[in-house]
Amino acid sequence: MKPWLERLIRPAVSTMSPYASARSLAAPGENEILLDANESPWPGFGVRSNRYPEPKPGKLVARLARLYGVAAERLFLGRGSDEAIDCLLRCFCQSGESSVVTPSPSYGVYETAARIQGARLLRSELDEAAGFPVEADRILAAVEADTRLVFLCSPNNPTGRSVPSTVVRVICEGLSGRALVVLDEAYVEFSDAPSLASEAGTIENLVVLRTLSKAWGLAGLRLGAAAADAEIVALLDRVRAPYPLAEPVIAAGVEALSDERGMLERVARIRGERERLLAAFSRSDSVETAFPSDANFLLLRLKSLSGGAAAERLRRKGVVVRARDPFLRISVGSPEENDRLLEAFERIGEDGCAK
Secondary structure (H helix, E strand, O other): OOHHHHHHOOHHHHHOOOOOOHHHHOOOOOOOOOOOOOOOOOOOOOOOOOOOOOOOOHHHHHHHHHHHOOOHHHEEEEOHHHHHHHHHHHHHOOOOOOEEEEEEOOOHHHHHHHHHHOOEEEEEEOOHHHOOOOOHHHHHHHOOOOEEEEEEEOOOOOOOOOOOHHHHHHHHHHOOOOOEEEEEOOOHHHOOOOOOHHHEOOEOOEEEEEEOOOOOOOOOOOOEEEEOOHHHHHHHHHHOOOOOOOHHHHHHHHHHOOOHHHHHHHHHHHHHHHHHHHHHHHHOOOEEEEEOOOOOEEEEEEOOOOHHHHHHHHHHOOOOOEEEOOEEEEEOOOHHHHHHHHHHHOOOOOHHHOO
16 A cells, blocks of 8 residues: 555554455356355345345446546445545544545535544635635645545535636645545536546545436436545445445446436536526526526525525425525526526515415
8 A cells, every 4th residue: 555545544444354245255157046145036126136236336337437537446436426425534534533624615515424433624714705716725724734635526516616627736736645635526517627537546645526416317326436546446445335336226327327418418408507597696686696607506695585594485485495504505407497496586585475
């Protein structure tokens, strides 16, 4: 193991041997009978429901590796990118002794996962007046001697602003040998910014998170990945669940990835609707600021209502949005859903916003 990685990893993980599940030891041959995993010999529902799935299904790994431009050994698979976040904390953060850095505001799971692991959370506040840019010098200034992970989300949730690749590289260089930089690209397909997934591993301390939940429309399946140096991936595999992906999830993921054209068409429609909503909210008398977005959502600061109050009034009209007080975050829906949103939003200033 690389000396700098040896210094970062938790001692308990460094010395442990991963659990050897039946399917991790060897893939079953075509004519072999399987009596090694205490499975039922008969399916309870559907084809192969009685058999454990491959821990790292070869066909799915190959499709994702090709999509992200990485070697298969540099790819970790999990139940959404949230599992990769959890495993990173387990591998590198010692309870009561480690810290993680995250911009603020950003994706709330970084904080939740850190607190579960007993790591201190260090926030680097983003400047609303400047449009919430992530700045390398401010992120690096927040890092302390015990920092093990720095989370960046690009485009950032909830601000919608991308982190320039030059900024990510500067942060990685500044933390080389000291901490991992975790770049969460959950929304990158909606942005013009290039993905850095293919550089994970080439930049040794860069980990890039990807998901099929957003642009690929598979949130209900829970399927995500992390691209990283092969040694980091091997460490994450030590602490993940023995069988992280169910057989139907694997099959659906492989099938969905065969229709990249369909994904790109849906992304184009969402981007068009995003700009339509941005223009409408920018004209609204109720909105103080509608922030431009590179993602599939918009962030609003309202003039006279908090995000929570606005969300409650919209819900009374049958429109569910997310309060990120003092802001309001609104996902871009279908044209019909967006029409209904705008109709309800026109009456947001009315007391009670009755149906």
